[in-house]
Every structure is written in C-alpha cells, then in structure tokens.
Amino acid sequence: MPRPTRAPPSPHPHSESPAPKALRRRRRRHPSISGAAAAAIHPSPPLPPPSIHLRRCRRLPIPPKNRSQRSRRTVGMEEPMSRLTHDLMAEILSRVPYKSLCVCKCVCPAWRDLIADPESRKKIVQSLAGFFYHIPADSAESRGLAVNYADLSAFPWASVPRTYPRLPLPPDSADCFFTVKDSCDGLFLTRIGTGTPEPQSGYMVSNPTTGEYILLPHSGYAGNCCGSYLGFDSGVSTQEFHVFQFVMGWPDQDQDGVPPVVTGLNIYSSETGAWVAMEPKWDIQVSLCGGPLGVFSEGCLHLLIHLDGLAIVDAKGLKWRTIPVPNFIDPSFSGFIGKSAGQLFYINSDDSEEGYGSASFSTISVYVLSEGIYNQDASYLDDGCAHWILLHKLSDVIPKENFCLGWDLKVIGVHPHANIIFMADFNNNELLAYDLDHRESTAVHHIERTYLAHEQYFPYVPLLSSLRLATPS
Template structure:
C-alpha cells in the first residue's frame, strides 16, 4: 500500500472504483444479482448510503422496512386503528399507515402486500354497501382502482401477485368459497369453506376471469400468506397442503406439507413464506415428551415431488424462555435476504426476530394487546403484513 493511502471499507481512496461517480456506481450495482446487490451495502458507508438516497433508490432493491397491522379496541373511537412498525422496532414509522393519499372511502382494509404494492379493499364513502379494490404503492403514492366482481364483498381471501423484475403488471386473485359462490348450505359438500372457483384480474388486460376448481377438496384460512414468485401464487390450505395457481386461476399442484412427529398435537401455526428465492414452510408441533418446537422446512425445486427438507428446528424454550403453546405466537415473515424469521407472541404481542444461523433472538418491541381481529371471539392475532418499499414510479393499470 502506498504511503499515505487510506482504507474506505474495501475501497482504497484513489482506486478506480473510488473515483466512480455515484450515478455510475449505482448503475453498476443495479445490474448485479439481487443477493450480491444486498452484500454491496456492507462494502463501505458510501455504498450503503446509495440505497437510501432519494436520487438512487429507484434503481436499487430495497430491504424489509417493517410491518402493517391493525388493532381493535371496542372502547376506542375509531375502534379499528391501522399501524406500521419499523423492522428495527424503533423510531417513527417509515410509512404513513393511514394511506391518506387514497381518497373517497369510508373504510379501508389492507389485504396483502407483494414486492412493494399493497392490495386494499375499499368501501365506498357514498354507499357503504359498495366496495372495490385499490392497488397502491405507498413509496410513490401512486394507486389504481380494480373493480369488484360479483363475489368480492363475500370473498374472505384475496391476494396480490406482482414481480417487478418480470413485468410492471400485477394480478389480483379472489378465492371464492361455497358460501360466496351462493351455493345453498344444504348442498355444501367437502370441507368447510371449500374453494369452488378462483377469479383473477390482470392489470395488463383490465378484466376479470374466473376458473372453477374441480376434483379437489380444500379450504384456505383467512390469514393464509399469499406467496407469489415464479409467476405462481402459493397458499397454505386445509388440510395439510400448499395449493398453487397460475395467473389465469388454474390449479397447478397441491403440495403435501412436511410430516409431523407421530402422536403429536398438531397446531394451526402452518404457513408458507419466500426468502432468497426459495419456498419455506413453518410449523409448530408438540412431541411425545411434551416439548414444543418451531420447525422450518424448504421445498425442493421440483414441485411434483412435494419434497421438503428440514432446515432448522428451535424449541419454544429457546425462543421464549418457556414451553409456549403453539397458539400463543405467529411466524409473520421471513427476511427476504437472510436466514431470519420474525415472530409475534404473547398477550402484549411482542415482536421479535430470530437468526437461524447463530440461533440468536432479538426482542424488538411490544405492539400492544389490541392486535386482534374485530370479528373473533378469541384473541386471534391480526395479520402482520411485511412491506418492502418500491420506488419505481410506474404502476401499470392497463394494456
């Protein structure tokens, strides 16, 4: 090293890389694979700052910013309040949870988030019986209206599909059960809440289409995560399966979920997540010895094999310091860039992260006791919706 030279992260002042302008360096970083792009944040302070700078963040992928969630308190007005908590658990919310840039609604529900876009259900201000969907980008405050179908007001599960690296267009999925399909209760068959049809909307065509689901008997839990990648929608379903659909609403595969230990008490803590380009499944179960564990599985790339590999197991004692029952906590997200999961647990709805590689837990903040559903007689936790900002200006809403 020449006398007087100084290190700057992994760059040396006066080196060819150090002499690049911010615009050129940003353009170079934006062209490397996503995982490598994330590593660039650790090279130097200058490189890290590029990701958050207003002039450059449109070109660079952003990390997990935090979570949207709701609280219900019958003694408060309004009874339902919407919140956003940063992923660090500290500081002022990075996003305004009111979404005040959306006009003309009497109430608004956030149903899903996919790669920076939110899917919301909006009830009309002039006629509370009417509703439509809104797809919006909180980072740019751009939004488009998606018209309702004949079933929208009765549908409990609607999800959003969007892959900006593939297309600027998005897809909305409605999963229509027997009741929403207006089948008489005396003619119900199969499991409770059986899905009869799937309606899909494409912002490319601007129209809805629906596809009947035949020769399959499954229901989708109201709070099941919608995981959209490789242009396929994945959802955990009853009983013991993951169902997958293409953007036309066709059922592609039903994937059996990972096996549970024999003679154990299965819990409803079963859901799918995506991280680092792979599909994960998290479940909680008890063992014959009475010990409760959280298990994380990863799916083989060949869906037809339905082969899950156990990636990680951690006891409830390691996570919480007690033999927590499965119903007392929810895995709400996997970090998109690393082997970290986020959990909400306990009466105070404590948000925590857990790093699988080093088996370390971090308590982030208490979100409060009112994080529960308005429509549940029990303390069922509200959905916690992870949000990664998207700073591109375009929001395709038509051909």
Template sequence: MSTPAARSRPSEDGLIRSSSSPPSGSETAAERLTDDLLVEILSRVPAKSLCRFKCVSKHWLGLTNDRNYRRKLPQTLTGFYQGNQLVDSGVPFTNVSGSRHLTHPAFLPNRRQVKIMDCCNGLLLCSSYVAGDHGDVFRYIVCNPATEEWAEFPYCGYSGLVANARLCFDPAVSPHFHVFLLPVADICITGVHVYSSETGSWVHKEKRWSGTIDVANDRSTVYLNGYLHFCAIVDGSDGRLAAVDKEGGARTNFRVPDGLDVGFIQLSQGCLHYAGFDTDDDNVVRLLVYVLKDYDRKEWILKHSVETSHLLGGRHIEYLDEDFDWIAIHPECDLIFFAVAQEDITFMCYDMDSGQVKVMCNLEDSNQAYFPYVPLYEELQSLHK
C-alpha cells in the same frame, strides 16, 4: 450523468417526503463518479448487513435517501403494515427495528376507512369506500407508497363469502399485477375470480380441483412461478398446499412435510419455505423450517430445527394455535418474525443463523394480520391516477 434535481427522503414505510435542502449545483463530475462508486459498493453488500448499518457518514445517508440512487440499491424489508382492520386515519406500521408509528396515505383522495388486505413486492392491496353522488361506493385500490402511484378498480360483483383476497405481483416478470378472490360455499372453494391490471377486467373460473378444497386457517400465501399458493384442506385432510395460476385455470395441490402443525408459507431467498411445529416422543415441541429448492420435484429439504422453549425464553406453550402467531420470514435472509401471547403480546424475531432471539416491541392485538413490506421505487404503468 446529470445531478439529481432534488433530494427525497423515503420514510421506513416507503412514503416519499421531499427534503428542504436540495443538493448543490456545483457538484463536480468527480464527485458524481464517487457517488456512483458508492452505490456500486452498497449494491454488493448483503441485504442482511445493509439493513443493519449504524455508522455511516451523512453524505452516504443522503445518497441512499436519494430516489434516483435508491433505485440502484437492493431493496430490502423495512417493516410490516398492520392490516385487516378499517381505519379512518393512519395505518399502523412496525419497522424492522421494532418502533411503531402510523402512516397516512394522503395521496389517496376522498378515501374513508382504508383497510390493507395484502402486500406483495412493494404494492399494497386495500379496500376503501369512495365518496360518490349516491353515497359511499366500495372499491379496491392497489398502490405503491414509495412512489405514491395508485389504481382503483371495482369489486367483481360476487355477493357470497370470499375466503381470501390476495395481491400477486412480480416486477421481475411483469409490471402488471393480479388480484385473486377465492369464493366459498359450504366451507369449500367454488372457483376463483382474478383481476388483471393488464386487461382491466375480472375473469371468473369455476372449481377445477378433483376433490373438495378449502383454505386452511393460516393467512399466509405465496406468489411464485405464476401461481398463488396457499395452505389448504383437501378432501377433509390438511397438510396440503394448493395453487392456482393467474388466469384462474390451472389448479394443483401437493403435500407439505409430514407431521407439521400450524403451517406457514413464505417466499424467502427465491424459494418457497414452509414452517411448522412437531412434537417428538418425549413431548418436546420443535419449530421446523423446510425449503422447496427444487420446485418441479416438490421435494422438501429440512433447513432448520429449534426447540420452541428456546424461542420463548424457556417457557413451554401447550396450545401453540392460541399463543403463537406467524408474521413473516425475511425475504432475503434467515430471520423469522412472530408474535407470542405472554403477559403482553410480544413481537419477536429469531435469527436461524445465530440462534439469537430478539424482542422487538409489544403489540395491542396478535390477531391482526402483519404484512412484510419491501419498498419498490420503480414507476409502474399498471398504476395510474
């Protein structure tokens, strides 16, 4: 096994920065074998424990920061990109410890006002204006901050309103990604536009749901089993999930657990999760989390229940839709991230296993979208300059 030629230090947002001190060329075969053994040990550590390591040797830290070795480690949530706003300089990033900073995608040339629109399995979907001979031209960009690879493609040409623009990517299934646009007219979805990195083109399919359907106010979506899932209003009734496949053809919708308000969906530990609030006969508001372990049967199982007053330090919030914003459910463990408008707007984390609530940091604006980011250190043929 050859010694890595250079050390790389991925930052928390996944951007690779080279170290000024390369490894010694005198590393022995025994030392390399020990390194491989350490990687094997770390790869078996649960992600929840791995991301909480505080006391490790400098050698271990250097090893886990090396790009060649990191590819062998389990990838885990590092933080959250702030999206849905045009920025001329850096993009806000909040890591899982609560510290915040700006990231600068300098590897994207000639870009002005980049806006992050979605994030999926290590890839970012961005919109941007590219300097052209006749002025700025709108483009979509899909990039991997961890490898600094990117690909751009034109807008599909649709001139009406779009309810959602979503990136769908599953590296365990395919190296290619898809981008979904859901056009709307008179509040209803009229069809779907899908871009495929494999074909390099857009396809458009007309509406195929049996009734009228619209995207609900919640911004969360999940890509699972080749389908984009989103919270929907079907024939005027909420409490549904809708799904469309990557060809834009097959459409379906199914019920979420009854009685839940302010629904939110996420993919965690390989299963679709649905979280929401329920008020009992004594006007006690509880947060409920359901999991769809058997996707084919569409049977929801209650996973967790907690009074919202526990999450909010004993406070009772009457209008959750005004004071509470979902951010994410951790993809590998039972952590819920959310924002609460109190005297300040607070980014918080709740551990369903221990019942502990942690204040992470203060935010300037809770109405912004926060996209969970898990770095991907694999080079992809679908991303090229």
C-alpha cells in the same frame, strides 16, 4: 599400468545433475539387492523445485518502500472504478444481493453515500422495513382504515424508508371502510366496503412509499364469502401485478361446521385492466386456511389449505397443483408460508397431534420447497413430502421451556433476504426476530395484547421502482 576408471552413474531422468555421493554410498552397502528393491528401501531424495533450474524467470514486483509509492499504486488500482458514472454504479449495485449490498456500504464513503441516495435506491434492492397490522376500528381515523405500523428500521437488517409509510386513501371515502387483505413486494391490496343499504365492495392496490393507488373495476362477484390475494414480483421487468379473488361456498348446504371450498376464481391483471372468471381445476376440493397470507413466487400464488396441503395456481389460471406439507397439526392454526431469497418457506410444528398443548409440543420446524417442484407435470404430488427440505428444528425460541406454536407464539413473517423469522410472543406482548444462523431472539416491537391474538401482519418493503399506479384525479 593405468588404473581402470569407473563409469559415472546415469543421471536421474528428471534431474540435470548426477546422483549425490551419499546415495552412491548407500547402494554399495547392498550389492546383492536389485535396483528396484534398493530404490524402495532408499528412495531418491525429493526433486528440487523446477524454478531452480530455470535460466530465465519472471521478475516479481518489488513492493513499494515508502507510503507515497503505495498511495500512488492504490490510486492506480481504484482509477477504473472512479471512472464509472453515478448511474452506472447504481445499475451495478442494483444487481447485487441484499447481503452483499450491506457489505458494499463499508467499502468507502462514496459507495455508502451512493447506496443511501434516494435516487439510487429506486434501482437498488430494498429490504423489510416494518409491518402493518389491524387495530380495533374505534381507534381508527374517520375514513375507517384501522391499521398501525410497527417500525423496524432501527435494526441493521432493515431498510430505512424516506418517509413514514402511510396507506393512501381515495378522496370522498368517509362513508367507506377499508380492510387490508394482502401485501406483496411493497404493494398492498385493500378491500373497500360501503355502508349503504345494499353493501358493495371493491379493491384498491396502493404503494405506501410513493402514495400512489389504483381503484380496480368491480369483479362481478356480489357476495361476501371470498378470499383475496395479491401477486406481484418486483424483480420481474414486466412490473405487472395480479389480484386473485377466490369465491367460496358449500356444495352441500347441510354440512354444518365444515369450512367452505373454492367454487370459482376471478383474476385481475394490471396489464389488461380486466377480470377473468374461471372455475377451479384442482383434482381435489380446496378449502383455504383463513389466517395465513398467500405467497407469490415463480409466477404462481401459493396458499395453505385444510387437510395439510398447499394449493398452487399461476397468474394465467393455466397451472393448478396441490401438494402435501410435512406436519401433523392443521396449518390453519399454526402453519405459515413465506418467501426469502427466492425460496418458499413452510414453518410449523412437527410434534404429534396427541401431544398438542402438552410438554412435548414445543418445537418449530422450518422447511424449504424444492425448486424442481415447478418442473413436474403432476397436478397432485404425494411422494411423502420428499420435495420439502428440513432446514431448522427449533426449541429455544423463547425462554419458556415448553411452548405451543399458534398459542404462545405465532409466526408472522420471514425476512426477504436474511435468515430471520418474525413471531408474535403472546406471553410478553412483543414481536420477536429470531436469527436462524445464531439461534438468538430479539424483541423488536411492543404491541398491545388485544392486537396480537387473531390479527394478521403485512410486511412492508419500500417499493421505489418505476412501477406507476394510475391514481385517479
């Protein structure tokens, strides 16, 4: 009688071969355990990779065996880039952020030469090259422009100007004195005063890179109590600049020792070539801080004001807004605002005012303003400074264990593309560059003590774009 045969086990649902013999032996040792329990105790072996069961598979490229084959293949990969024209490559690189542009210099000699080419640099983004700062008038030239230049082009994060920058002056200005009031994305705003019995003042906007300048018409304001600021964005295609003249005064003549408040505003547009006068429309009386410069961003001018605030007005005079800033010290003494990578920075100390000048007053806080602030309709925001984001809290900027911001150190600028802030060190008579990423300070320029205490520093970014200033003949 023939011996009965056992039916073969059912195949695995995801496998084309029967179960291994080792698995069948394990199942015989536990005849009383159900299939689900047995599977839990003795799980199935991992499935083989699907590529093993594929009858047809894509052949992988075989790496070249010798150097000649590799070189021919490399040439084939670079061929599409080599077909691009010089102007097209410059147009592509002009859209690359500054940090990535520095990396592009290391790709090949052709890219390095293209980025360094003067004609290409007119389109490519430029970085900080140095600072202009005021000096005592007795050491200035006869025309009365009392400024010096701190050259920082030797550092890797700086731009190298084609020529040594000089602020241009109009002819026949021997009887005039000039005061730099503001700088913005490569343009400089200078106030021109006359020494006549009836003093008059006007404004000039100039480009030190090209030597061009334009004399603005008179604003109609004949007084001397005003604040002047420049608004310009080199990244906007319109290439329009604005000049803001804030007229200030005292509503109550008996308020001695109280800073003046803004009573009027004149805005000049390079597109129309005319001034527009208007009254301030802030919800509160605004008193501008005299020391810090303004920041033009998102089409608006930002200014630090007394009572721990920031005042904002757009170039058309349509949007007026004030917001608080996160600090306990009057921003007119130690506060600073600047723009880097398209973001607005606020730098001050978070130490309490009771500890001002003591050992506890020795930190610097760096905040960035939330971009959503420009989408809100409220003219005054008081949300506990939730729109400010703390980026850094520094206590090791200088070797001195305890320092006072505004007394030992003064923030004078931020790098437009890198995480670097610039400070004047009053103890060592130096300008410092502090790297926020690596927490390192570097002395970048030596300056005399008399030039440090109360002077302003105006950042210089070479402007090589197609902006044309109508230079008078």
